[in-house]
Amino acid sequence: MALFFNVLFIIAFTALIYIVTLQFFSGERLKDIINFVQIILSVGIVLGYQVLARSFEIIDLAVSYSFSWWHVFIPPIWFGAPFE
Numbered sequence: 614m615a616l617f618f619n620v621l622f623i624i625a626f627t628a629l630i631y632i633v634t635l636q637f638f639s640g641e642r643l644k645d646i647i648n649f650v651q652i653i654l655s656v657g658i659v660l661g662y663q664v665l666a667r668s669f670e671i672i673d674l675a676v677s678y679s680f681s682w683w684h685v686f687i688p689p690i691w692f693g694a695p696f697e
Contacts (some may be wrong), residue, residue, distance in 0.1 A: 619691065631643065
C-alpha cells in the first residue's frame with residue numbers, strides 16, 4: 614500500500630512541476646526541456662554507475678548502514694523502506 618502512495622506522490626509532484634513550467638514556457642519549450650533532462654540523466658547515470666562501481670573496488674571500502682532518527686527526513690529512505 615505504501616508503494617501505491619509513493620507512486621501517487623511521484624505522479625502528483627511531476628504534474629505540479631509541469632504546471633509550474635508551463636506558466637513560464639510554451640508547450641514546445643517544455644518538450645525540449647524534458648528531452649534535454651532525459652539525455653543528461655541517461656548519460657549521468659551511465660557514467661556515474663561506472664565511476665562509482667570502480668571507486669569502491671579501488672578504495673576497498675566496506676559500507677555499513679546504521680539508522681539514525683533524522684534519516685526519516687531523507688526522501689530516498691521513504692521509497693526504499695517498502696523494500697527493506
